[in-house]
Amino acid sequence: MTTSVTTSTTLRAGDDRREANASAVLRTVLDHGPIARSRVAALTGLSASAVSRQTVDLVRLGVLYERPELAVGGTGTLGRPQLPLDLDPERLAVAGLHIGLPFTTVALLDLRGRVLRRKEFPHRGRTGPELLKALPARLPRLIDTLRGHRTVVGLGAVTGGSVDPENGLVLRHEPLEWRDVPLCALLADATGLPVRVDNHARALTLAEILFGHPAARRSMAQLFVGHVVDAALAVAGTVHVGPPSAIGGLGHLPVSGTVTDPDADSRERCHCGRRGCLSVAASDTTLFAAAAAEGVTTEPSREQLIAAVRRGDPTANRLVRNRARLLGRALALLADVVNPDLLVLTEHFTSLDPAHLDVVRAEFALHSHLDRDAGLLIAQRHGPDVLAVAAGAPVLGELYARPVQALAAPRAGHHP
Template identity: 85%
Template sequence: MTTSTAPRAGDDRRDANASAVLRTVLDHGPIARSRVAALTGLSASAVSRQAVDLVRLGLLHERPELAAAGTGTLGRPQLPLDLDPDRLAVAGLHIGLPFTTVALLDLRGRVLRRKELPHRGRTGPDLLRPLLARLPRLIDTLRGDRTVVGLGAVTGGSVDPAAGVVVRHDPLRWRDLPLRELLTAATGLPVQVDNHARALTLAEILFGHPAARSSMVQLFVGHVVDAALAVAGTVHLGPPSATGDLGHLPVSGTVTDPDADSRERCHCGRLGCLSVAASDTALFAAAAAEGVTAGPDRAQLIAAVRRGDPTAGRLVRNRARIVGRALALLADVVNPDLVVLTETFALLDPAHLDVVRAEFALRSHLHRDAGLLIAQPRGRDVLAVAAGAPVLGELYARPVHALTAPRAAHRP
């Protein structure tokens, strides 16, 4: 969340132990201290010390009513610990092409409140200036009585989380944008910046499918097409600040004809890139061109699909087939335990995910079980969860440092 104070070796051990206790409570809570010790391998006294710190910091609280009901004893080793549901929250900012999502999340990654701010075609500085001016008051309104301990900010494209810089986001016309510096100045909060696919991957590791902690691939299909990879609970970050660039994966087909080669050139200069073949931009434009919608509009296309418009359904199924092909290529290379797809129509209707799975199974040379491919499970909360995930990841990795470093408990 902030790295202004370099931790000493003793601080590292303290944070590692605190993290082990906090993650165990996240996974198993409410849970007694004695059980935490058994699961973590820490001594009872070490667990007790960490629990005292974590309760004081507002991350954990004791549940004596559960001990009284379950065991008839209030002895502290049996006194259950749980995440504190009321004191702390993290704020999140997802900056997309059509709108920005501002959200407040609890310690389990659950969305408490959120608000969407439409961009109305603004990009570059014209988007950023009003957002920075409005954000402090908006966070203050959302937080209620909770203390906001940090702000996560995620977007598509190439993002350097260590520097807090958006290196490149072509649709938003951003290059080398010091987003963390700008947001810290605007809000006074510690800020974590990352790519939204990596953020969603981290959220899945923390709060989602158990297989995510072994190995997983995340594909985000929106106006920007991004992917992320995690192994053994660690999200991969390669040089220079990218997991990869799946948007330029060569694929066959278009949303109008999945068996035809694309004739539209990508901004990279090549034909057949996934970002051109299957992005929201391509899908919404095709829907408008074929008279399904009055213009390139997400809500209108969703409505057309829901009322059974045959052309709308065909376009969406065509995209699903292209995405399934891309995921088959990716899964054959990486061979992960889990593949997670974040895409509008797979989230809305399992039938669309079935089309992706069928194409995935058909195209995969490893003939993997298509059941390893799931839709992102958070539905309409997906962008809000991605937004808060970088802060929550830091909080669970280094809880003591995160909440005792300068400015880490600021109330906007």
């Protein structure tokens, strides 16, 4: 939910047509830049004068700049070379906050969704009201430390569970013990920035649409597996927000198998009261606990399990492969129901080693009833930056959809 603003630019925030034109120009530069104005006009269907008007304002707002060193030919006014347009890499940035169970990630992203800087701080067991006090207290200084000389145009905040982006609320996050938390208002008061909140699976889906695989703009499904298990859907470049702002119940999908035995039924009870839910059978919480129980790690620990996998510990690899099999089964069912152009899995170990993604794909192919190539299933490609990318995506999505409104809002810091 973004603070209402006014603007003195030649584009008015309420002028939908011109806002749409500005968005079309900006998205074209994102996809094809550096690019000449004449090419922008050809790709968008806008007139040369319309492209020129939008360019003037977008340059003034700091999102575009001209690249004279790349100028070629004499196709501009009076035969002068056109100066290609590109996204300005130096002036603006967005801040992002991903709130997980073990730690929070704070990051700064450029306009192409690339992580410039990020910092993680552990929760040390804090949940509920205690964590809600700690986040706003630490955030302003962290953003100021990260931003350097850049102007921060907004803050994205994402987490798991049920999130209402329209009203800026975390409706339910069971592991964090949050219910109806006005996260947007809390963070806006703390930072003075426009804030947009969302579920992290939806945010990653938006990032894929903006910066990722071309098929994502047709249709895609996203499965996020961490301490919570979430999913998101998008069609024709629009991320679905179901009533009441819930992504869907894929985390409560009944699956056969556990990380210790993929052929045995899970006896672990989910917080919903049922047994065998995907969110219990395949979550990080379950995986890390199993690793500790089998002596792979001294305690339930992501870092220790990663180290064990990297050194080739056979038990660690068996547990991770078993989870990969469970995820392949769940994704097969998701694909059978939705039939998307693209499936994206965000899960740490498939990003760490492509061999684990091969296990997911093999199980997917075994269980899916569609005649689909398992190559439609890809792993999230942002590696260790994945949570930071998710955090910044809600603000970047708003910027590319309504650039004048987004860039006319109050900002943190000043560029030189």
